[in-house]
Amino acid sequence: MSAIVEVRNFSAWYGPHPALREITLDVADHEILGIIGPASSGKTTFLRSLNRLNDLLPDFRVAGSIQFRGLEINRRDVDLAALRRKLGMVFAVPVPLPGTIHENLMLGPRLNNTNPDAGSLVEKTLRAAYLWDEVKDRLEQSAFALSGGQQQRLCLARTLMMEPDVLLLDEPCSGLDPISTARIEEALVELKKELTVILVTNNVMQASRVADRTAFFLQGRLIECGVTQQIFVNPREKETHEYVSGRFG
């Protein structure tokens, strides 16, 4: 197993409040890592630390190390735009930008001006997000006209347009119906062939369905991380057992 992201003794604070404590975790290439845990367990903070999106908050502090392909991402001289292209993110609430479906998809390529024929990726990414058949005839229509589930798949496709190595998903199905959720889960399992997926989810069953390995966070600590089946059937820690069996959280 070769690690694409290596986290070592990583801690984070919002002002004086600790959000993550001493996290050590490897993410393997081409796996789906599920991250589960109750509210304010630090799982979203962890995810947003991987593409340094928390930098937007003025009093956010970190300690420890996160390496992406051997690159220490918290160094000051890191090219954040390049880093964030490599670790694409999909948010909990679908956020289509004002504009057409096509304009939304072109957001990354337009900002980064990297791939001159990014346009040719449109069909591929829409297919990968299981959205192509529903929107192929209306790419020039407003993205707001799509349903919530379609919007979230559009956001997934928009992120894929940047051809990231890692996909960071922050509860991507939290507001979606079961059918849309199933579509996204199918998409993720397919995508695993091409990239690595880190999936934060409030839905424990979602992790058990799609994740290769699952990490359980509680109050800013990584309680345990292991092969999904082991976490669900035979967890090492008492808290994990209680959480996955629905006894708290």
Place this chain on the structure above:
Amino acid sequence: MRRWIKFVGLAFTTLTGLACVIIVAMVAVILGDIAIHGWSRLSWEFISGEPRAGMTEGGIFPAIFGTAALVLLMTLAVVPLGVAAAIYLHEYARQGSKLVHVVRLALNNLAGVPAIVFGLFGLGFFIKFVGAGMDSALFGGALAFGQPCILWASLTLAVLTLPTVVVATEEALRAVPRSYREVAYAAGATRWQVVQHVVLPQSVGGILTGTILAVSRGAGEVAPIMFTGAAYYLPYLPKKLNDQFMELGYHIYVLTTQSPDVEATKPLLYATVFVLLVLTFALNFVAIIIRSRIRRRLRAA
């Protein structure tokens, strides 16, 4: 006791309602009076002609032209500056920093300064300092910019209307959802790209609102331009930045207070006020239409 409460309630309803009626009545009286007296004196000749016979006859075209040119120059100056300042304050500066605090304090104070003080400031700073400095540095001491002219008058108005534009723009920037910014950052945008691709297109409506407010304010101010460029009477139109100009508001002031024959100018005065109001309303109206179009396009797109 119950009757007393009922009475107080009724009295309160009546009083608050009355306050509203008074407001509407005052506006109606002012507008009605001006419309009735002004309309009858209005003619194509009045709008397109020059003042004649010691401003007791003729038209007001130089003043209309001067007002339009003044407001246009002012807009060109105040919108880029105000929008840039607002973008810095809201997008770049660390919130809660001393600098932001000082700039906001300055803006609030600027908004509270009486208009006549801006006039004196324009005279002292733009004409006596910048203009005279330019003359001695660029024109070998010949009088070019060290005198009242449309450039300094419009810049003085720009300073006056700056807070309006900054506040309105900031309001618009604040209304752009944080999630939009996060999406752009997560897609590898730099701070400037976030502003350029996401924040500004979303705030155009609000920026235009600020511009409208600034224009309506600027078009009606007399005090700031009295010492900085407005002319009492000028038979030709301003052609260069350092020409003086006639302006509707100032022309009204002149007609009211400086005319040799106040009774003879009264109809002219009404018509001029009418034109000024129509111009201001028209500007407002056009800008409101532009804004609602942009909003609709943004919503539909």
